[in-house]
Amino acid sequence: xxxxxxxxxxxxxxxxxxxxxxxxxxxxxxxxxxxxxxxxxxxxxxxxxxxxxxxxxxxxxxxxxxxxxxxxxxxxxxxxxxxxxxxxxxxxxxxxxxxxxxxxxxxxxxxxxxxxxxxxxxxxxxxxxxxxxxxxxxxxxxxxxxxxxxxxxxxxxxxxxxxxxxxxxxxxxxxxxxxxxxxxxxxxxxxxxxxxxxxxxxxxxxxxxxxxxxxxxxxxxxxxxxxxxxxxxxxxxxxxxxxxxxxxxxxxxxxxxxxxxxxxxxxxxxxxxxxxxxxxxxxx
Numbered sequence: 001x002x003x004x005x006x007x008x009x010x011x012x013x014x015x016x017x018x019x020x021x022x023x024x025x026x027x028x029x030x031x032x033x034x035x036x037x038x039x040x041x042x043x044x045x046x047x048x049x050x051x052x053x054x055x056x057x058x059x060x061x062x063x064x065x066x067x068x069x070x071x072x073x074x075x076x077x078x079x080x081x082x083x084x085x086x087x088x089x090x091x092x093x094x095x096x097x098x099x100x101x102x103x104x105x106x107x108x109x110x111x112x113x114x115x116x117x118x119x120x121x122x123x124x125x126x127x128x129x130x131x132x133x134x135x136x137x138x139x140x141x142x143x144x145x146x147x148x149x150x151x152x153x154x155x156x157x158x159x160x161x162x163x164x165x166x167x168x169x170x171x172x173x174x175x176x177x178x179x180x181x182x183x184x185x186x187x188x189x190x191x192x193x194x195x196x197x198x199x200x201x202x203x204x205x206x207x208x209x210x211x212x213x214x215x216x217x218x219x220x221x222x223x224x225x226x227x228x229x230x231x232x233x234x235x236x237x238x239x240x241x242x243x244x245x246x247x248x249x250x251x252x253x254x255x256x257x258x259x260x261x262x263x264x265x266x267x268x269x270x271x272x273x274x275x276x277x278x279x280x281x282x283x284x
Contacts, residue, residue, distance in 0.1 A: 001047050007062075010081035011074070016062035017055035017082065021047025025088040026282065027079060028054045031097020032199050033164045034265075035061035035189045037182060038096065041271035046278065050092075055082055057099060059198025061189050070201040071209035076106035080113055092282055094118035094229075096267060098202055101125055101210075104250075107224045108217060118229040118281060120266045120274070121238055123246045125206060126214040131241070139237040142167075146203035153196050160196065161187045171264035173235040178268055223251055229281040230256030231274065233263045255281070 003020045018036060020043055028039045028046075036054040046052050056063040058075050069075070079102065083091050092115055095103030100119040107117040128136065128143075137144070146152050156163040164187055168178050190196055228251040232238035239258055247254045257277070262270045 001044060008082055008085050010085050011069075011078045013058060013064040013066060013069075013078065015055055015058075015064070015078060015082055017053055018043075019086070020044075020052050020054075021050055023050040024282075025083070025086070025091045026050040026052050026278075027083065027091055027093040027103075028052060029057060029079065029093065029095035029099030029102050030054070030060070031095075031099045032060075032202060033167055033190060034097075034186050037061075037185045037189075038265070039267050040182065042267050042275050042278075045271075045275045049279070050282065053082070053086065055079060057102060057202075059195070059202060065192075065194035065198040067201075070198070070205040071213070072101050072105035072205070073109060073209075073213060075102045075202075076109055079106060080110050083113060089113065090115050092116040092118075094120065094278060095122075096120040097122060097264070104224070107226055107228070108222060111225055114226060116227050116229075116282060117224065118231065118278060119247070121232045121236060121264050123238060123241065123243055124214070124250045125210060126218060127246050127249070129211070135240070136237070143203060143206070146200045147206065149204075152200045157196055160191050164190060168265075171236065172269060173233065173261055173263035174269040178265060182268065218250075225252055227253045227255070227281070229277065230254060231266060231277055232256070232258050233266060233269070234258035234260050236263045 001020055005018045007014050007016055030036050030038045036056050039054050043052050058069055058078050059065045093103045100122040103117050103119060107114045168183060230244060230247045232243050244256050259266060259270045259273050267274050
């Protein structure tokens with residue numbers, strides 16, 4: 001498998017990415033608290049039929065960590081610019097966690113560029129805020145904590161490995177699935193200067209920037225028009241919600257399913273299932 005690790009200057013930042021395989025371009029966007037390394041178990045199989053591009057999002061991994069630009073429109077524009085830099089006029093994208101929110105925004109903003117979009121273990125941000133009852137709040141307490149200025153950096157920075165490790169344990173069903181080497185890579189990445197702050201800024205952009213844009217788009221009737229695949233862990237929070245029906249409110253052509261014996265980290269907990277569903281979706 002051909003594999004290229006590189007940097008590109010796009011949308012005013014230096015973005016780290018890895019490209020592997022040959023065929024139609026497929027972008028894989030990671031979430032928090034991870035980096036592009038989270039796709040390591042699915043890249044090889046997917047690269048047999050596609051050119052797979054795994055970037056570190058703005059503020060994450062080896063990509064720059066500026067003070068601004070963590071609204072999803074800007075983060076999606078980063079990836080759109082990377083696709084253009086690499087010479088891809090049309091692409092497919094799959095996003096996990098925060099990367100799924102970037103993918104959702106990219107599909108809305110650039111339907112000319114994004115042909116298909118898969119979202120892994122998320123529901124639209126707007127829909128989640130609307131469902132903020134005690135059950136959702138208990139599961140998504142970190143959203144509210146990460147919105148606070150300065151405090152998350154102060155407290156999490158005292159023991160980054162322990163803070164991130166809490167999520168790796170609590171959010172997995174297959175707890176052996178996150179191998180020690182992967183966890184060490186994530187801890188290393190979030191221990192770099194500015195990394196914790198940038199990850200929390202991703203959440204802080206939820207208000208007012210993302211919320212105002214999401215509300216305006218929904219009120220105007222703007223929906224994802226491309227085929228959308230939603231996958232989620234049956235043993236996570238989304239397994240308790242009508243996730244498919246929620247996505248059908250935000251996109252016209254939706255398919256999806258829960259993955260059995262799976263928590264939040266789908267590409268590492270159930271990589272074979274993720275590959276199987278993505279292949280069927282990308283090559284119907």
